[in-house]
Amino acid sequence: MRSILKASIAALGLAAITVGGTSASGQSLSGDLKIFLDTSNPAPRATMEAVIARFQANHPDLNIETTVIDREEYKTQIRNFLTANPPDVATWYAANRMRPYVEAGLFEDVSDLWNEPEIAENLASTKGAMTIDGKQWGVPYSYYQWGVYYRKDIYEELGLNEPSNWEEFKANCEAILASGRKCYTIGTKFLWTAGGWFDYLNMRTNGFDFHMQLAGGEVSWEDDRVRQTFANWRELIDMGGFIDNHQTYSWQEALPFMVNGDAVHYLMGNFSVAPLRDAGLTDDQLDFYQFPVITPGVALSEDAPTDTFHIPANAANKEAAREFLRFVVSADEQTEINNGNNLGQLPVNAMSSVDDDKFLNEGFAMLSSNSPGGVAQFWDRDAPAEMAKVSMEGFQEFMVKPDNLDRILGKLERARKRIYE
Amino acid sequence: MSESSLQDVRAVNGGGSWFHRNQIAITPWLFLAPGVLFFIFYVISPIFQSFNVSLYDWDGLGEAEYIGFQNYQDLYWEFVDRDAFFVSLKNNVIWLFLYLLAIPVGLMIALFLNQNVWGIRLYKSLFFFPFVISQVVVGLVFTWFYDPTFGLLNTIIGWVGLGPINVLGDERFVTYGIIAAGLWPQTAYCMILYLTGLNAVDPEQVEAGRLDGAKGWKMLWHVIIPQLKPATFIAFVVTIIGALRSFDLISIMTQGGPFGSSRVLAFYMFEVALSEYGFRMGYGAAIAVVLFLIMLCFIAYFLWSMWKEEKGAR
Numbered sequence: 001m002r003s004i005l006k007a008s009i010a011a012l013g014l015a016a017i018t019v020g021g022t023s024a025s026g027q028s029l030s031g032d033l034k035i036f037l038d039t040s041n042p043a044p045r046a047t048m049e050a051v052i053a054r055f056q057a058n059h060p061d062l063n064i065e066t067t068v069i070d071r072e073e074y075k076t077q078i079r080n081f082l083t084a085n086p087p088d089v090a091t092w093y094a095a096n097r098m099r100p101y102v103e104a105g106l107f108e109d110v111s112d113l114w115n116e117p118e119i120a121e122n123l124a125s126t127k128g129a130m131t132i133d134g135k136q137w138g139v140p141y142s143y144y145q146w147g148v149y150y151r152k153d154i155y156e157e158l159g160l161n162e163p164s165n166w167e168e169f170k171a172n173c174e175a176i177l178a179s180g181r182k183c184y185t186i187g188t189k190f191l192w193t194a195g196g197w198f199d200y201l202n203m204r205t206n207g208f209d210f211h212m213q214l215a216g217g218e219v220s221w222e223d224d225r226v227r228q229t230f231a232n233w234r235e236l237i238d239m240g241g242f243i244d245n246h247q248t249y250s251w252q253e254a255l256p257f258m259v260n261g262d263a264v265h266y267l268m269g270n271f272s273v274a275p276l277r278d279a280g281l282t283d284d285q286l287d288f289y290q291f292p293v294i295t296p297g298v299a300l301s302e303d304a305p306t307d308t309f310h311i312p313a314n315a316a317n318k319e320a321a322r323e324f325l326r327f328v329v330s331a332d333e334q335t336e337i338n339n340g341n342n343l344g345q346l347p348v349n350a351m352s353s354v355d356d357d358k359f360l361n362e363g364f365a366m367l368s369s370n371s372p373g374g375v376a377q378f379w380d381r382d383a384p385a386e387m388a389k390v391s392m393e394g395f396q397e398f399m400v401k402p403d404n405l406d407r408i409l410g411k412l413e414r415a416r417k418r419i420y421e
Numbered sequence: 422m423s424e425s426s427l428q429d430v431r432a433v434n435g436g437g438s439w440f441h442r443n444q445i446a447i448t449p450w451l452f453l454a455p456g457v458l459f460f461i462f463y464v465i466s467p468i469f470q471s472f473n474v475s476l477y478d479w480d481g482l483g484e485a486e487y488i489g490f491q492n493y494q495d496l497y498w499e500f501v502d503r504d505a506f507f508v509s510l511k512n513n514v515i516w517l518f519l520y521l522l523a524i525p526v527g528l529m530i531a532l533f534l535n536q537n538v539w540g541i542r543l544y545k546s547l548f549f550f551p552f553v554i555s556q557v558v559v560g561l562v563f564t565w566f567y568d569p570t571f572g573l574l575n576t577i578i579g580w581v582g583l584g585p586i587n588v589l590g591d592e593r594f595v596t597y598g599i600i601a602a603g604l605w606p607q608t609a610y611c612m613i614l615y616l617t618g619l620n621a622v623d624p625e626q627v628e629a630g631r632l633d634g635a636k637g638w639k640m641l642w643h644v645i646i647p648q649l650k651p652a653t654f655i656a657f658v659v660t661i662i663g664a665l666r667s668f669d670l671i672s673i674m675t676q677g678g679p680f681g682s683s684r685v686l687a688f689y690m691f692e693v694a695l696s697e698y699g700f701r702m703g704y705g706a707a708i709a710v711v712l713f714l715i716m717l718c719f720i721a722y723f724l725w726s727m728w729k730e731e732k733g734a735r
Contacts (some may be wrong), residue, residue, distance in 0.1 A: 075697040078482055100700055104482030189678060245569040247679040248590040380698070389698035397680035401588075411504065418495075 012333040026060035027143070030061040033320045034087035037066065038074035047342035055327050062320055082106040086312035091141075093378040094129035095382055098137055098217070107137045108318060113325060118305065122350045123329060129306050129377055139325045142338055144270040144345040145363030146303040146348065146378075148198060152287040154181070162289040166204075166232070171293045173241045176264050183241035185263035186399075194395035195379035196267055197390065199303050202229045202276030204294035207375035208301035210421035215382040217420030219373040221391075221412040230409075232294060234402050245402055255318045267291070269305065273359050274344060288359050290366050301373030305381060306348070360401075388414045434668065475706035492707035505681055506708070509689040512596050513665065513715070516685060519600045519663035520607060524656050527611025528649075532641075534612070535619045545616065552609035560673030563602035564589065589675050592649060592682035599670050607663060611650070611656045618647075618652030626722070654726075661719050665712065686712045 010290055039048045045068055052128055056064050067087070069077060073399045075347065078092065092098055101107050114127065114136040116169035126140045155161070155172075158179055163169040173183040188194045198253035201212045206225045214226065237244065243263050252275065257263040259279040266272060290300065309328055311321045326335060346364055347356060354364045356378060367375060380388040394408040440447065475492055479485035499506035534545050551559065565572050569587035578584040588598035601672040622645060646653070668687040671677060677684040677692060684692070686708055694705025 001637075076695060083482065100480055100482055104480070106482060189676060191678075245587045245590045246585060248569060285674040385698075385700055391693075393680050396678065400679060411502075414502075 003029050009188065016064045016187055016311075020278050021226050028061065029059045029320045029323055031063065031322065033062050033064045033089070033317050033420050034063065034073075035324070036066045036081065036090045036179070038071045038091045040070045042070055042345055047113045047337050048395075050342075051204075051333060052336055054333070055324055057328070059320070059323070064184050082312050082314075086314040086316075088311065088315040088317045090310050090312060091322055092138065092308050092310050093377070093381050094126070094138075094140060094308050097377070097381040098308070098310070099132060101111065102137050106313050108313050108315065108321075109135045109323065110138060110311060110322070111135045113139065113322060116326075119326070119329060120391045122331065123348055125350065125375075126306055130308065130377075133226055138308045139311045140306045140308050140348040141328050141334075142345045143304050143306040143348060145367055146200075146267070146269050146287050146291075146305075147363065147366065148291055149258075149266045149352060150267055150279075150287055150289065151258065151261060151278070151285055154179075154261060155286045162287075163292045165292050165296070166294040170235060170239070172219065173236065173239055177240060181261065182234070182243045182257065182263040183239075184265045184267065185243050185257040186246045186267070187252045187254030187310060188361040188396045188399060189248060189250050189253075191389075191392035192378075193251050193254075194399060195234065195266075195392045196269075197302065197399075198229070198391075200291045200393050201233050201294070201375065203373065204291060204298060205229045205232055206295070206397045207298045208262050211301070211376065212382065215371050215379070215387075216386075217387065217416050221409045221416055225407075226409070230398065230405055233398070234405075237399060237402050242399065247387050248394055269303075270345060270359055270363055281366050283358055289360050290370060299373030300371055302371040302375055304346075304375045305378045366384060384419060387415060387419050395396075412413065435445050453543045469714070471706045471709050473706075475703055475710050479702040480700040481702045482700075488703070494709055495704065496711065497649070505684060505689060508682060509684040509708075510687045512683065512685045513712075515596055516600060516603075516660065516664040518668055519605065520660055520667075521657075523604050523607035523611045523660050526604070526654065527608045527656065528615050530608065530612045531615035531619060532645075535616060539594070545735050549609050549613055551606040554606075554607070556669040557673055559602055559606055561669045563598070563605075563670075564674050567598055589683075592679055595675060595679065595683040599667075600675055602674065603663075603667060607660060610659065614652045614656045614659075615649060618649045622648045658719075658723050660707075662716070665716055665719075673677050686715075 035052060036177075037045070037048050039045050048068075049066065052064055052066055056062065056212070074091075078090065078101070081087065082090070086106075091344075094102070100108060114123075124306045127136065128144065130138055130140065131135045154176070158175050160172050160175055161168075163172050180408070184192050186197070199211070202214065205228055210225060211221065214221075219226070242410065243254065243257050251268070251272070254266070255272070255275055256279070258266050259281060261275065266276075274284070290302070294302070309325055311318055311325070315321055329335075329349055331347075331349045331351035334349040334352035335355075337343055338345045338347040338352070340357045341358070344355070344357065346358070346360060346367070354360050375380055380392065383391065391412055394412050398406055398408055436451045442699065474485075476487060476489060478486040478488045478491070496506050498504075500510070503508075530548055534541065534548060565571075567588040569575060569590060575585040578586070586594065588594045613699055626644055626648065627640070630640055635644060666687050667685055668691065671683055671685060672691075674685045677688050690705045690708040690712065691699070692702045693699045693708070699705065
């Protein structure tokens with residue numbers, strides 16, 4: 001209670017400061033504010049409802065109406081409600097994932113918010129991900145690292161160490177396979193998990209810039225550098241490193257393999273820590289390392305997907321919506337909503353503090369000091385939707401039938417020519 | 422006779438307004454009007470709309486760009502390249518043929534259940550049960566049944582020393598696996614149709630057949646089945662349409678996977694136009710038009726045979 005109170009007082013103060021620079025309306029917001037959220041899982045939902053309650057406390061005259069939509073449903077519903085019945089604030093994702101709505105003129109240009117010193121200075125690290133055509137189209141509220149989560153106790157049992165390069169990575173896998181376990185758990189039924197593997201293998205093999213060119217359709221899929229990425233991937237597949245039948249499982253269904261000790265690693269986002277802990281793994285059993293170097297000299301880069309808030313272009317109460325966006329990205333709110341009791345992710349505001357959690361600390365250190373190559377959003381957010389879909393299907397097929405590589409790459413190349421024309 | 426009574430009505434109302442004079446002719450149309458309007462608005466006009474949309478390149482959000490038959494051309498090339506469209510079409514054909522198995526199996530079960538023993542109503546309801554539960558539940562149950570590590574199927578075939586097989590993860594088996602799941606409720610449906618049909622079988626004809634020495638298969642083929650023709654017709658229509666619009670099971674069990682090998686046209690259409698990564702409304706509409714044309718062949722055939730039947734009866 002005390003912390004909420006403190007946060008709201010601080011936020012009030014902050015609102016007063018920012019208001020000075022822009023319109024003088026911050027204190028007397030009124031009317032309706034409709035907020036659509038995709039945070040349907042229990043913890044994020046509670047977090048968001050608490051944020052909105054604090055915002056409401058600051059603006060008692062505002063009539064806030066919150067609608068929470070199932071996360072998967074939201075992805076298909078967004079295009080309907082943005083055109084037909086837009087809310088004032090809506091959650092979405094950064095980078096190319098917001099492009100269709102930006103290009104259709106359905107998201108409000110919020111570059112003015114990004115010109116305010118409070119946001120310009122403290123959110124600089126995510127500005128690129130929010131920018132299309134030189135303008136910003138929303139604000140981030142949370143992001144999280146990707147990396148290799150592994151069973152520390154099994155590493156100790158087998159006398160292994162965290163690998164720092166590709167050879168050690170493979171050698172560890174050999175040792176794990178020899179002990180009768182699988183190296184990597186994964187569930188590719190919904191495809192995107194394979195996109196994570198491709199992100200890392202391609203960024204480590206060819207570097208961040210090449211990866212982004214590929215996502216932007218500037219490089220052929222039949223390029224030798226792309227083939228090298230797949231050749232590296234194939235080494236792990238031929239070794240038998242991945243669990244069998246992964247094409248039938250969702251990412252959640254792949255968790256038990258790790259929990260039961262049948263598989264040792266999981267290349268995943270930090271959101272996998274919560275279910276792994278819930279399943280009974282302690283911090284002594286579970287640990288994290290950065291995906292190792294493959295091509296020496298290629299600068300390390302990471303995936304760190306960013307979740308965002310946007311104002312639909314047809315929103316009715318943009319003034320209140322802007323105020324809400326300012327409130328959500330403020331340092332104290334960021335500290336609060338991303339802490340271990342709430343989202344358990346990383347705050348986007350540089351003045352916020354990262355919650356004292358092993359994985360968050362490690363992830364934050366990795367992203368802020370050990371990712372010189374750049375920070376990617378994720379394959380299905382960096383590549384256009386259609387290309388992401390076709391390619392991730394290709395990745396899945398490759399993981400099951402590596403011999404089909406030529407056919408797959410041919411298909412992706414044809415898709416590239418059509419999609420980016 | 423009826424002519425004269427009409428005259429009477431007119432005589433009673435004679436001299437009234439135009440509406441009063443034509444009341445009898447207009448009334449049926451008035452009663453039909455809501456239905457006709459809804460049918461035109463929700464069924465007929467979307468057909469033309471879909472065809473129209475299929476000529477555009479449209480992401481469903483911004484401006485649509487007219488591209489003529491480009492979408493159909495793309496579909497053609499996908500067919501030639503044995504890409505997603507080819508796979509979907511092939512799977513649709515497999516669905517069409519295998520789904521028809523529901524009819525003979527349904528008939529068999531109906532014949533088996535068409536007897537008077539104690540508790541037969543309970544058995545009938547149990548056999549009908551799969552049709553009552555939602556397709557979503559059927560899909561989930563079969564997904565667990567097929568699960569490669571924990572599923573019942575692999576346990577069972579393990580007893581005879583086979584397997585393990587990953588039905589839903591193997592592009593060779595996945596479509597058959599889903600069809601098997603779909604057959605479960607569809608068979609129940611056909612069974613119910615035949616059970617009601619069997620009630621209408623004329624016992625005198627059966628008796629006559631028996632006197633002439635018909636038994637077993639002969640009796641079934643020459644006496645019973647011809648009398649079940651109306652039920653067979655309905656079962657056929659329902660099963661064909663069901664096979665062509667199979668969507669829910671695929672969506673629940675595999676999402677079209679692995680790597681798109683269990684797609685059918687209906688699912689592919691949804692995928693390219695409406696799903697998470699789908700923004701090609703025009704292309705989706707083109708697939709819908711193709712699916713519609715295929716269905717149209719069957720619908721036309723059904724209507725034609727119904728019309729022929731009625732003409733013959735007259």
